[in-house]
Amino acid sequence: MNIHQVMAWSSDVVACRDGSGQRSLLPIGCLEAVIDRQTLHHTRRDMAHLEDGMFKKKPNVKPLAPIRSSDRRKTADQIIAEYGLEKSAKDDTNAEDKAAATAERANLRNSLLPDNVQSARFTTTHGPDLRQVSGTVYVGKHPGEEERVLWFKIEDRMYPTVYTLWRHPGILPLLLTPNFVVQKLQGGADLMTPGLQNGPPFPTGAKRGAVVAIASLEKPSVPVAVGTCLIDVSALQEVQGARGHAVQTMHWAGDEIWSYSISGKPGQNSPEELEGWMDDGVEEAGVQAAELTIDDEEDEGGVTLANGNETVPLAKEVTSNLDEEQGTEDQQEDKEEEKQLTTKDIDAAFRNxxxxxxRHYMDTNKSERNHGLVFPLTQSFIMSNLVQPFLPAYTPSEASSLQIKKTSWKNIKKFIKALDKAKIVKSKERDGHETTIIDIDFADKEIQDFKPYRLPKKETQAGTLLGRGEKATTSNDTSSDSSIGQKLQKLEYYKPSARLLPLFTSPNTTPSTSSPPKDHLYLASEIRPLINHYIERESLLSATNKRLVTLNPTLANAVFDGTARLDTEVLAKGTVPRDALADRIVAACAPYHAIVRIGNNGAAQEAQAGVKPKAGPAPKVRITLETRSGNKTVTKVSGLEGYMIGPVALAEELRKVCAGSAGVEQLQGSSPRNPVMEVMVQGPQREAVMKALERRGVRGQWVEVVDKTKGKKR
Structure with missing residues (x-):
């Protein structure tokens, strides 16, 4: 059989036409066995047109920088408005009711653009003519996840990456295409009109110029590419025999933006299945095959195979499967129906x-002042950090019911006052329209006797955590940061210069029968006994004053070579105090250092840890306070790598403790091959940083503080 034209296909069958005009349904597995090779080539060419994708080659990304809170909110609001993510407007004229709406919008902002997000400008090329394109990437992470590019902006338009699509089902119209077409898209191709599957009808939002998501028929609930519609896909009546570009591919799982990572980790593989993407009318792969009958009168639609005698009745089977799947879905919906929660149930849920x-803050921040809570606590902070992450919303129905407006209090302000009346918290009015919590009775019986319950595992689109086992938020957890609680020891070594070797290499200077190698390193505590031994062996002590050492030619030439201010005076006198001689010899040696963790037995474990001393004096952790954007102070921390402290983990802790944004970027001027990372947190946070460093074994004398806000060094 010679296939003349492929009209449409799904993951199971293909609708095709032979040279005589006869139309049939053919199993997808038989396609390449009987189809004309040239026809197949042109069909695949028409479904995906090869071009150079935007991020097929590595873009030039500048160093990341934290985003101001106002800019982050503005950008998040732009995303919400552009993609229609705002919930239907409600009557929030009451000032008290606005608090709940504000909290909901803040959660949505945080879910789209976390408060740890950083941005950087980038340049790349796009299209067959390699047109230069510039834009901005937004890098951030959600609790428990890796830091990834979440959005990128080109010409004032924000595009989500696949990482954002995997977290926020349904924010874009979803188009489906065969798996081999997806493979072409992941090579930089555009999606052609014949490659559109599972329609018509297509999603109503897939209009000309709209941003859409693309998934394969094999994994229809997992978007793997993002593009822009070049035509009005939603208006297409058919794709059979059509030509031309349908979607311009902007980004896909596997490109350079997908693999971009501050930590150098490879990109994350796509999940096998996601909930939410199939809820807005997108059918399962293979269902569309039921609509591939060529004419209404060809109800059974058989395919004549090579021997011409056997037919494969596919249409009825697929239709039957569709009915079974629909019945299964109806049964599933019936199972999910639950009784409506009463006001009393909702009140109890919010209080619990x-x-x-x-209790979560108490259990995860036991050693912190006020368990990591910074008073006063605003209404939005209380809702987004102390209430919503812990609501027992196991189903969409419960999530819809558990809203502050459906409680007996109606708003967060009255809810706080009820807690104050129960003497669990102490509240205070602020600015006449907001109630804040200024203190919490952590010893209250209700708090102490509270028994944690199982939390749901899903997350809502608005960013409300519906649970992860018994922990709903990440915390300053020692299990995720190995540097917390470590004990450090700084070892300073010295390497004698060639002129000083006679003081160290004499066979009689050590109990050993052989001299140490010339590259041997000495601790300061080892040098002084060696010098004393040399002085006694050479009989250099002054006969009238045992504290003075008489210079011999070796000491005069090797130590007092005129590099120090008092060398001439010492040489003229011919004597030098013993302690001054030892200090001068140590200063003349080349310094080395090693920072090691101390084991349980109190001994440095540099040998077991494989730590090799490094040249130069031991570095200090540098804390810098400086002013940005006029009068805003930021605190920077660098030099953490030498003390085995992870910058990302420290930034995450400071973000919570300081209740402000924090980020990590490469220190300007550091080597790209061996970068030094710098943590930045908003506000004058010197004390908070010092406490965090102390928890990680860093002593105060190992820290250098530079306060540029006052123009002086302390």
């Missing part, structure tokens, strides 16, 4: 969620 939130 608050108690859970307090």
């Amino acid at each position: 969620a608050f108690l859970y939130g307090i």
Whole structure:
């Protein structure tokens, strides 16, 4: 059989036409066995047109920089408006009711652009003519996840990456295409009109100029590419025999933006299945095959195979499968129907969620002042950090019911006052329209006796955590940061110069029968006994004053060579104090250092840890306070790598403790091959940083503080 034209296909069958015009349904597995090779080539060429994708080659990305809170909110609001993510407007004229709406919008912002997000400008090329394109990438992470590019902006338009699509189902119209076409898209190709599957009808939002997501028929609920519609896909009546570009591919799982990572980790593989993407009318792969009948009168649609005698009745089977799947879905929906929660149930859920939130901070920040909570606590902070992450919303129905407006209090302000009346917290009015918590009775019986319950595993689109086992938020957890609680020891070594070797290499200077190698390193505590031994062996002590050492030619030439201010005076006198001689010899040696962790037995484990001393004096952790954007102070921390402290983990802790944004970027001027990372946190946070460093074994004398806000060094 010679296939003349492929009209449409799904993951199971293909609708095709032979040279005589006869139309049939053919199993997809038989396609390449019987189809004309040239026809197949042109069909695949028409479904995906090869071009040079935007991020097929590595873009030039400048260093990341933290985003101001106001800019982050503005950008998040732009995304919400552009993609229609705002919930239907409600009557929030009451000032008290606005708090709940503000909290909901803050959660949505944080879910789209976390408060740890950083941005950087980039340049790349796009299209067959390699047109230069510039834009901005937004890098951030959600609790428990890796730092990734979440959005990128080109010409004032924000595009989500696949990492954002995997977290926020349904924010874009979803188009489906065969798997081999997806492979072409992941090579930089555009999606052609014949490659559109599972329609018509296509999603109503897939209009000309709209940003859309693309998934394969094999994994229809997992978007793997992002593009822009070049035509009005939603208006297409058919794709059979059509030509031309349908979607311009902007980004895909596997490109350079997908693999971009500050930590150098490879890109994350796509999940096998996601909930939410199939809820807005997108059918399962293979269902569309039921609509591939060529004419209404060809109800059974058989395919004549090579022997011409056997037919494969596919249409009825696929239709039957569709009915079974629909029945299964209806049964599943019936199972999910639950009784409506009463106002009393909702009140109890919110009160228990608050108690859970307090206990969580107490359990995960035991050594911190106020368990990591910074008073006063605003209404939005209470809702987004102490209540919503701990609500027992196991189903979409419960998530819809568990809203502050459906409680007996109606708003967060009255909820806080109820907690104050119960003497769990102490509240205070601020600015006449907001109530804040200024203190919490952590010893209250309700808090102490509270028993944590199982939290749901899903996350809502608005960013409300619906649970991860018994922990709903990440914390200053020692299990995730190996540097917390470590004990450090700084070892300073010295390497004698060639002129000083006679003081160290004499066979009689050590009990050993052989001299140390010339590259041997000495601790300061080892040098002084060697010098004393040399002085006694050479009989250099002054006969009238045992504290003075008489210079011999070796000491005069090797130590007092005129590099120090008092060398001439010492040489003229011919004597030098013993302690001054030892200090001068140590200063003349080349310094080396090693920072090691101390084992349980109190001994440095540099040998077991494989630590090799490094040239130069031991570095200090540098804390810099400087002013940005006029009068805003930021605190920077660098030099953490030598003390085995992870910058990302430290930034995450400071973000919570300081209740402000924090980020990590490469220190300007550091080597790209061996970069030094710098942590930046908003505000004058010197004390918070010092406490965090102390928890990680860094002593105060190992820290250098530079306060550029006052123009002086301390």
